[in-house]
Amino acid sequence: MSIFRFPLLVWAGIAILIVSLGLRQSFGIFMLPISDTFNTGREFFSFTIALQNLLFGMFQPFVGMASDRWGPKRIIILGAVSYAAGLYLTSLATDPSWLYLTLGTLVGLGLSATSYVIILGAVARVVPAEHTAKAFGLTTAAGSFGMFAVIPGAQSLLSHVGWQSALQVFALMCCLIIAFSAFMKTNKTLASTSTDIDNSQTLKEALKEAFNHRGYWLIHAGFFVCGFHVMFIATHLPSYLADKGLPVATAAMALAYVGIFNIFGSYFWGVMGDKFNKCYVMTSLYLIRSVVIAAFVVLPVTVDTATIFGAAIGFCWLGTVPLTSGLVRQMFGARYMSTLYGLVFFTHQVGSFLGAWVGGLMYDYYGSYDPIWWATVVMALCAALLHLPINGRPVPRLTVATAT
Known part of the structure; x- marks a missing residue:
């Protein structure tokens, strides 16, 4: 299937991810100005972003279940409202503790309803199984394009109008998510187009089937590492480069290169x-x-x-998303994919929580990022080994259904 023949829902999902994840990946460049405004150490902002990512993951299984039951459109609209409210209220904060509620909780909820799990769950129902990873790769790349498009603009806003006004502009951009959600079909319409949806299976049966599958837990473990990597780098790379005496624009450029090369990398993987x-x-x-x-x-x-690193790590930045979500769909089918992948994504966000928070914690303790950088290398090697014993074949239920 040519990418140009993908249904309109796929392209609407891509547009939503460009906005939602483009905004999210720019938060790292707000660390220093927000920390300076409230006279806090880096650990405070790191923990706020870590909390955002943890709640992003905690909300994800429930948001996924809601999308499986009522369709993605309503969930995305509610998420966009929460996202916008969190960003706007953060810009009005006069006490740093407010950020736990605004940038942490409200934005975390907004992200859970406007990002990969909901969009990929919808895409899985309108794209044939043999083209799933390609479609997921293209959709994942959208988030990277958003990163490439938004971060330089965010840096410009920070330089010219300050971080408060920049977040207010971000809040307005969430209206675009609501506009694009109009093209997301309802759950009942989607269900009739998929070739591997077993409508006789209950949610309880689907969860039991996945929880008893060893490969499902290995997928969780590998995605934990991915979450740790991407959030540590996205949150702390700007500060790491600043510590090395590089110009402020270097970090924005490096992260932009992460975004643009992940466009190619996600589709490639x-x-x-x-x-x-x-x-x-x-x-x-x-x-x-x-x-x-x-x-x-x-x-x-x-x-x-720094620029080369951005390009190289960008090429393998979120290539894990189409592969991991593709494995979940391949192994367990599309019926409850938003729920099952939502649980995997929760584990990813636990890793993101620790990557963002522990990065700042270790920096404040050691005065250097070197120990945490080397920890990420070891974790990558462990994740590489974890995927070797996974049995990615469809579960017997799907094998029987396909044969009949």
């Missing part, structure tokens, strides 16, 4: 997942990550190496 064993492709991706991070730590940190 998705295509590879359709052609080859997804588990082995995941192992290759994590091995590449370990090499890229180790090289960045060992080599001198300059504007050039």
